[in-house]
Amino acid sequence: MKGLFTALMVSYDQDGNINEKGLREIIRYNVDVNKVDGLYVNGSTGENFMISTEEKKEIFRITKDEVKDQVQLIAQVGSVNVKEAIELAKYATDLGYGALSAVTPFYYKFDFEEIKQYYNSIINAVDNKMIIYSIPFLTGVNMSLSQFEELFENEKIIGVKFTAGDFYLLERMRKTFPDKLIYAGFDEMLLSATVLGVDGAIGSTFNVNGKRARQIFELAQQGKIEEARAIQHVTNDLITAVLDNGLYQTLKEILKDKGVDAGYCRQPMKELSSEKIAVAKEISNLFL
Numbered sequence: 001m002k003g004l005f006t007a008l009m010v011s012y013d014q015d016g017n018i019n020e021k022g023l024r025e026i027i028r029y030n031v032d033v034n035k036v037d038g039l040y041v042n043g044s045t046g047e048n049f050m051i052s053t054e055e056k057k058e059i060f061r062i063t064k065d066e067v068k069d070q071v072q073l074i075a076q077v078g079s080v081n082v083k084e085a086i087e088l089a090k091y092a093t094d095l096g097y098g099a100l101s102a103v104t105p106f107y108y109k110f111d112f113e114e115i116k117q118y119y120n121s122i123i124n125a126v127d128n129k130m131i132i133y134s135i136p137f138l139t140g141v142n143m144s145l146s147q148f149e150e151l152f153e154n155e156k157i158i159g160v161k162f163t164a165g166d167f168y169l170l171e172r173m174r175k176t177f178p179d180k181l182i183y184a185g186f187d188e189m190l191l192s193a194t195v196l197g198v199d200g201a202i203g204s205t206f207n208v209n210g211k212r213a214r215q216i217f218e219l220a221q222q223g224k225i226e227e228a229r230a231i232q233h234v235t236n237d238l239i240t241a242v243l244d245n246g247l248y249q250t251l252k253e254i255l256k257d258k259g260v261d262a263g264y265c266r267q268p269m270k271e272l273s274s275e276k277i278a279v280a281k282e283i284s285n286l287f288l
């Protein structure tokens with residue numbers, strides 16, 4: 001399961017319903033044009049925390065149906081409703097997803113024993129593997145090296161999606177867990193994370209910028225740091241512009257500019273103003 005995974009966007013229509021045709025186009029664009037190694041389905045970028053259980057299942061089903069076995073698939077099933085997480089874990093496993101991932105439980109201030117119980121409950125309910133989804137800036141959950149070590153004692157927990165800027169912790173994790181999979185989560189730090197030896201990356205901006213991500217990742221692995229840095233600079237000019245204009249909405253507008261029916265974001269995320277749509281088109285023309 002090494003390599004580059006797009007955190008898959010989902011096309012919603014203006015009423016917030018899943019647009020199946022648009023979703024299939026986004027998937028094809030990632031497989032055929034961005035040429036990523038896999039898709040990370042129903043993560044933050046899929047707007048997963050704003051949709052129903054049935055909608056999550058529909059997205060898992062459509063994605064597997066479109067991809068078949070062309071690329072690897074990771075199903076993000078995490079939920080503060082553990083019963084839902086287990087239901088989704090079973091569903092995605094039955095569909096043939098190669099691994100599961102679950103965000104650290106959020107909103108309530110769960111202690112570490114509770115977090116550990118959460119992961120073991122989900123993954124021990126199915127015949128599959130688990131990748132921890134750690135994203136402290138959105139969840140408020142910060143885990144220490146020794147806590148990761150305790151979670152990794154369960155051999156079914158095979159890795160972590162590390163969406164954080166703490167590169168001291170990342171380095172300690174790489175050294176301590178040589179056999180676990182570590183995925184970089186922040187696309188704007190891909191070069192630095194690759195230098196520290198991550199096994200792969202999972203990113204929202206790969207929906208549009210997957211080719212540059214591939215170059216950064218491979219050049220850095222080959223030790224061609226200056227070349228990789230030049231591409232990271234361009235990538236970060238792009239990412240900075242996208243973040244300033246509204247992350248997911250702008251990525252969708254760029255996809256639309258490329259002929260992909262990426263639709264709208266789910267409420268409470270807002271629609272872009274016509275000015276911001278124009279900015280998105282400029283970003284698309286300038287960088288992609």
Ligand SMILES: CC(=O)N[C@H](C=O)[C@@H](O)[C@H](O)[C@H](O)CO
Nearest residue numbers: 044163185186187188203204205
């Ligand atoms: C919350 C979120 O979307 N995180 C993504 C993956 O972890 C990243 O790909 C970022 O979107 C990206 O690096 C821009 O900050």
Ligand SMILES: CC(=O)C(=O)O
Nearest residue numbers: 007043044045046202
């Ligand atoms: C990678 C990411 O942001 C996601 O969870 O979709």
